[in-house]
Amino acid sequence: MKAVISFVMLMLGVVSTDMAGECDMASFYTELGCTPVARADGGLCPESFTCPDLHPDPTKCYYKGVAYADRSPIPQPLISNPCSQACSCSVFAGEPQFSCAAVDCVETFDNDMQQQCIYTYEVDSCCSTGTVCGKDAIAQLKTCEVDGKTYREGETYQPKDTRKTCVCTADFNATDNSANCRDINCGIEIHYQSDLLQNCAPVFPGNMRGCPIGFECQNAKTKVVRGLNIRNLTASCVFGNTTLIVGDEVTVEDACTTCTCTVPPFVTCMRKNTCDHTN
Structure with missing residues (x-):
């Protein structure tokens, strides 16, 4: 039986620091509709999240909690990522996944x-x-000064310590640009549907605050290395059909990728930007 993987509604208001921009895995979990577990010390960054069952029926695709049968499309107005167009469910060899039109x-x-x-x-x-x-x-365009950089009218920028993308406009206001910003959506459920079903681990480059570049899944060569739960957290991670505690690691074939149970319930992987595969 597939383990049930254990959202913070982020305001699109004043462009300032937010949990998704400052905390590891917060953006990932928020997009999946997960709820942060409050820290005992009242800190901003949650130590774990509680997620809904992302796949109650493994023969269907799921997006934002709604089930889609084979060949069923997601209504375009419901898709949060503007680069995901004409997406529909496809179930092949027992694995559900979404297919979308290419956007060039x-x-x-x-x-x-x-x-x-x-x-x-x-x-x-x-x-x-x-x-x-x-x-x-170009010289006549208005400009926006954000985080020490200058953007011209119509250009996009991402404010520091946020997970928002904004457009510089002629009426730029350094304190409130809510109408000209939107939350960054990675399209995780759309692009990695079967990986979520298998309780795979998202892979991030550099840090765990952006979009994953792929997933590592359990196979015959992956192995769990038990670690120390220094923070004594009770929340656990699920990787494939294996349960891990905080501090446990998973060895994968890619020597440049390190996977750890850090912010449950997903095991998370970090891939080095520069790596010697021979080591």
Whole structure:
């Protein structure tokens, strides 16, 4: 029987520091609809989360708690990630997953245009929605000063210690830009549906505050190494069909990736940006 994996509604209001931007795994868990377990010392960052059963029926896909049968589409207005378009459930060989249409943004490929123009965005857009070309036209754009950097009108930025993406606008206000910002959504359930079903471990590059770049799943070569629960936490992690306590590690085939039960209930993996595979 698949183990039930044990959300904080983040305000889109004043752009300031928030739990998702400051705390390891908070953004990941928030996106999955998990609830933080308050720390005994009252600190900002939770030591664990409680998550709903992400797959009550393993033969269906799930997005935000709603079940989708094979070939059923997610209504586009319900999808939080603007780069996920025309997504539908597909169940193949007993594994549910979502398939989405490919989104190719012109700015990704048009290097010549980038040298002469700047691309402009809207807060809910995946790709650029316009361009401003020519030195004179670009010079006339309003600017926004954020965290020591200058952005031109229409350009996007991510305020420090937040998990929000914002658009610089002509009416920029350094204290409140809620209308011009949205929460960053990684599309975890859409891109990693089968990995969540198997209780796999998300892999992060650099830190655990952004989007995962993949998942490590239990197999014949993975092994649990018992560690010390120094913080004496009672919450546990689930990896495949194995239960771990805080401090336990999981060895995986990629020598550049370290997986640990740190912020339950998911085991989390960190991949080194530079790594010698021979070590």
